[in-house]
Amino acid sequence: MSAAPTAGLVRQATAGAAVRISGSILVIIAVAALLGPSLSSHDYFSMNLAERLESPTLDNERFFGTDDLGRDLFVRTMSGTRVTLLVAIVASFVSLVLGVAYGAAAGYAGGKVDAFMMRIVDALYALPFIFLVILLMVAFERNFLLIFVAIGAINWLDMARIVRGQTLALKEREFVAAARLIGVPPVMVVLRHIVPNLLGVVVVYVTLTIPQAILVESFLSFLGLGIQEPQTSLGALVNGGVSQMEHAPWALLIPAALLALILMSFNFLGDGLRDALDPRLEAR
Amino acid sequence: MLRFALLRILSAIPTLFLVVVLAFLMVHAAPGGPFDDERVLPPENARNLAAAYHLDESLPRQFARYVSGLLRGDLGPSYHYRDHSVSQLIGTAFPLSLQLGLLSMALALGVGVSAGVVAGLRRNTMFDRLITGVAMTGISIPVFVIAPVLVLVFAVKLRWLPASWSGDASGWRFLLPVLALSLPQIAYITRLTRASMIEILSSDFIRTAKAQGLSLFSIVRFHALKPAMLPVVSYLGPAIAAVLTGAVVVEILFGVPGLGQLFVRGALNRDYTLVLGIVVFYAALIILLNLVVDLLYGFLDPRIRNP
Numbered sequence: 001m002s003a004a005p006t007a008g009l010v011r012q013a014t015a016g017a018a019v020r021i022s023g024s025i026l027v028i029i030a031v032a033a034l035l036g037p038s039l040s041s042h043d044y045f046s047m048n049l050a051e052r053l054e055s056p057t058l059d060n061e062r063f064f065g066t067d068d069l070g071r072d073l074f075v076r077t078m079s080g081t082r083v084t085l086l087v088a089i090v091a092s093f094v095s096l097v098l099g100v101a102y103g104a105a106a107g108y109a110g111g112k113v114d115a116f117m118m119r120i121v122d123a124l125y126a127l128p129f130i131f132l133v134i135l136l137m138v139a140f141e142r143n144f145l146l147i148f149v150a151i152g153a154i155n156w157l158d159m160a161r162i163v164r165g166q167t168l169a170l171k172e173r174e175f176v177a178a179a180r181l182i183g184v185p186p187v188m189v190v191l192r193h194i195v196p197n198l199l200g201v202v203v204v205y206v207t208l209t210i211p212q213a214i215l216v217e218s219f220l221s222f223l224g225l226g227i228q229e230p231q232t233s234l235g236a237l238v239n240g241g242v243s244q245m246e247h248a249p250w251a252l253l254i255p256a257a258l259l260a261l262i263l264m265s266f267n268f269l270g271d272g273l274r275d276a277l278d279p280r281l282e283a284r
Numbered sequence: 285m286l287r288f289a290l291l292r293i294l295s296a297i298p299t300l301f302l303v304v305v306l307a308f309l310m311v312h313a314a315p316g317g318p319f320d321d322e323r324v325l326p327p328e329n330a331r332n333l334a335a336a337y338h339l340d341e342s343l344p345r346q347f348a349r350y351v352s353g354l355l356r357g358d359l360g361p362s363y364h365y366r367d368h369s370v371s372q373l374i375g376t377a378f379p380l381s382l383q384l385g386l387l388s389m390a391l392a393l394g395v396g397v398s399a400g401v402v403a404g405l406r407r408n409t410m411f412d413r414l415i416t417g418v419a420m421t422g423i424s425i426p427v428f429v430i431a432p433v434l435v436l437v438f439a440v441k442l443r444w445l446p447a448s449w450s451g452d453a454s455g456w457r458f459l460l461p462v463l464a465l466s467l468p469q470i471a472y473i474t475r476l477t478r479a480s481m482i483e484i485l486s487s488d489f490i491r492t493a494k495a496q497g498l499s500l501f502s503i504v505r506f507h508a509l510k511p512a513m514l515p516v517v518s519y520l521g522p523a524i525a526a527v528l529t530g531a532v533v534v535e536i537l538f539g540v541p542g543l544g545q546l547f548v549r550g551a552l553n554r555d556y557t558l559v560l561g562i563v564v565f566y567a568a569l570i571i572l573l574n575l576v577v578d579l580l581y582g583f584l585d586p587r588i589r590n591p
Contacts, residue, residue: 123299128570130529131547131563132306138551138559139310215426222428222533223548235428242432242537246440253436256429264424 019272022265029262030085036078044079045230047071056250065250067240071230077255080232084262087147087233088213092206094152095213099159100202104190106160107167118164121157129154130216137225147226151216155209162205166198208270211263218259234259292578296571303567304354308347311556359561364553370561373546378565381535381542385527387462392469392523397516399470400477401504404512407482415474422471427530431464431537449539461534468530469523476519480512510584517581521574528566 037044047069056065056073064073106117133150140146170176171194179189218235220226227233232240234255241252334340338349353360359370403415438445438460446457484490485508493503532544539545543562550558 123302127299127303127306128525128528128563128567130525131566132303132310134547134551135307135310135559135563138554139313139556211424218426219428219529219533223536223551225548225551238428238432242435245432245436249436249440252432256433260425260429263426264421267420267424 016272016276018268019276022268022272025261025265026269029081029258029265033078033081033085037075037082040072040075040078042072042075044071044075044232055248056254064254065248067248067251068244073237073251073254076232077234077237077258080234080237080255081258081262083227083231083233084214084217084235084259087144087151087217087227088210090148091151091213091217092155092209094148095155095159095209096202096206098152098156100163100195100198102156103160103163103165104167104194104198107164108171108186108190108194110168110171114164118161121160125157130219133216133220134223134225137220144227147217147220151213154216155212159202159205159209162201163198166201167194170194170197204270204273207266207273211266211270214259214263214266234262288582289579292575296575300568300571303571304351304564305347307560307563307567308350311560312343312346354564359564360557362550362555362558364550364555364558370558373558374543374561374565377541377543377546380540381528381531381544384458384461384465384531384534384540384542385524387458388465388469388527389520389523391462392466392473392527393516395466396470396473397477397513400474401481401509401512403474403478404481404485405500405504412478416478419471419474419478422467423475425468427464427468428533428537430467431461431534434460434464435537449541457538461538461540464534464537465527465530469527472519472523473516476515477512480515481508484508484512514581514585517577517584520577520580521570524573524577525570528570 048066048071049069054062054066056063062072062074064077067073067076102117102121106114109117133154136146136150167190176189176193179193180186184192214234217226217233218238221233221235222239224236224239227236229236237255238252238259241248241255245252331340338346341349350360357371359374362368362370362373365373399415399419403412406412445460449457449461490503490508493507498507528544531542532548534540535542535544536548543565547559547562547566549555550562
C-alpha cells in the first residue's frame with residue numbers, strides 16, 4: 001500500500017516467476033504420475049519377498065527402492081501421486097459446484113434469503129469437519145466416492161462466500177439488468193450471465209482449495225482411514241514409510257518430500273495467481 | 285461487552301447441538317450394528333445385548349437418551365472397552381493431550397510473534413527474507429510429514445532424543461511431539477505477525493510516536509504490538525483446531541496415550557460410542573475455545589464489542 005511503485009513491479013515480477021516455476025513443477029509431477037507407472041516394468045501391487053527393502057538404484061529400474069513387501073516404490077509413488085492428485089481435483093470440483101451454486105443463489109437472491117443462507121454457512125464454519133469426516137469414514141465402508149464427497153463438503157464454504165460476494169457486485173451490472181428486463185428467468189440469468197463472469201476468481205480459488213483437499217486426503221490415508229491397500233496415495237506411502245524408517249529411510253523421505261513439494265507448489269501458484277488477479281490483495 | 289458476550293455464548297449452543305445431531309445420525313445410519321463382527325450369538329443373547337445398550341429403542345428415544353446423558357456429562361458406555369464409560373476414557377486421555385497442545389501453542393506464539401515482529405521491523409533485509417522464506421515453506425509442510433522426518437533425524441539417526449513416549453520418562457519426550465505440532469503454526473503466526481506489523485508501522489499514530497522521539501522498543505511495546513496482535517488473535521481459533529487435528533497424528537506416531545490416539549484406535553475398532561463421544565467432545569472444545577478467542581478479540585478491539 002505504502003510501497004513505492006517499483007516495489008510493486010518487483011513483487012509482480014517475482015509473483016510471475018513463482019507462478020511459472022511452481023506451475024512447471026506441478027506439470028512435471030503430473031506427467032510423471034500419469035506416465036511413470038506404464039514406463040516401468042514393475043507394477044504397484046506385485047509383491048516380491050526376495051527383494052524386500054532394497055535401496056534406490058538404477059539396476060532393474062528400482063529408482064526409489066522397494067517396500068517391506070518387495071513392491072516397487074517408484075511405481076507405487078507415481079500411482080500414489082496420481083491418486084492424491086485425482087482425489088484432490090475431483091474433491092475440489094465437488095466443492096466448486098456446491099460453492100458456486102450456493103454462493104450464486106444466495107448472492108443473486110439477496111435480502112433475507114441471502115442473510116439466512118450465509119448464516120447457515122457461518123454456522124457450518126464452526127463445525128469440526130475433519131472429525132466428522134473421520135466419523136463418516138468409520139460409519140460407512142471407505143470408498144473413493146465417499147472420500148471425494150467428504151473432502152469436497154469441507155471446502156465448499158470458502159467458495160460459497162467468495163462467489164456470493166462477487167455475485168452481489170455482478171448483479172448490479174447493466175448486462176444483468178438488461179437480461180432481466182427482456183424476461184430471462186432468474187436461473188438462466190445466473191447460469192448464462194453471472195457464473196461465466198465468476199470463473200476467473202473461481203479458478204484462482206480452486207488452486208488454493210486443491211492443496212487443502214490434498215491435505216485432508218493424505219491425513220486420512222496416513223491414519224489408515226483413507227485409500228485402502230493395495231491402492232495407495234502419498235499419505236498412505238508416508239505412513240508405510242514410518243514403520244520402515246530405521247532400515248529404509250527412503251521409503252519415508254521420498255513420498256514425504258514429494259507431498260511437501262506438491263503442496264508448496266500449489267500454495268505458491270495460488271498466491272501468485274491471486275496477486276496477479278487482484279493486485280490490491282496484499283499476500284498475507 | 286456483556287451483551288456481546290451473551291450473544292456469542294447463545295449462538296454457540298445451536299452449533300454444538302448441530303454437531304451432536306449430525307454425528308449421532310451418521311453413527312446410526314451406519315450399516316450393521318456395533319456387535320456384528322463378533323461371533324454369532326443366539327437370538328436371545330443378541331436381544332439382551334441390544335437391550336443392555338438400548339439399541340432396541342426407536343431412534344428419537346435413543347437420541348433423547350443420549351442428549352440427556354450428555355447434559356449430565358455422561359457419554360455412554362464404550363462398545364470396545366467394555367468396563368469403561370466413554371467419559372472415563374476421555375477423562376484419562378485428555379490431560380496429556382491438553383499438555384501437548386498448550387506447550388505447542390505457547391511455543392508457536394512465542395517464537396512466531398518474536399520472529400514476525402523482528403522480520404517486520406527489518407523489512408527487506410536478509411534476515412527478513414530468510415524468515416519469510418522458511419515460513420512459506422513451513423506452512424506448506426503438514427504435521428504428518430514433519431513429525432516422521434523429525435523422528436528419523438533426531439531419534440533414529442542422531443539418537444539425541446527418544447523416538448517413543450514409553451521409552452523415556454523424562455521431560456525430553458515432550459520435545460519432538462511439541463516441535464512437530466508447533467512448527468507449522470510458528471510458520472503461519474510469523475507470516476501473520478510480520479504482515480500486520482508492517483501495516484501498523486506505516487500508520488499515522490506510529491509516525492507520531494516516532495516524531496515524539498520514542499525509542500524503538502517503546503514504540504513496539506506500547507503502541508504497535510497490541511493492534512498488530514489482532515490478526516494473530518483471530519487466527520487462534522483455526523490454530524487450536526489445527527493443533528488438535530495434528531495431535532491425532534503426533535500421538536499415533538510417538539505412541540502418546542492421549543485423546544487423539546484414543547480417537548483413531550476407536551475409529552479403527554469401530555467403537556461407535558467412543559468415536560461419537562470424542563467428536564462431540566472435540567466439537568465442544570473447539571466451539572468453547574473459539575468463544576474465548578472471540579471474547580478476547582472483543583476485549584482487544586473496542587470496535588467489535590460496540591458495533
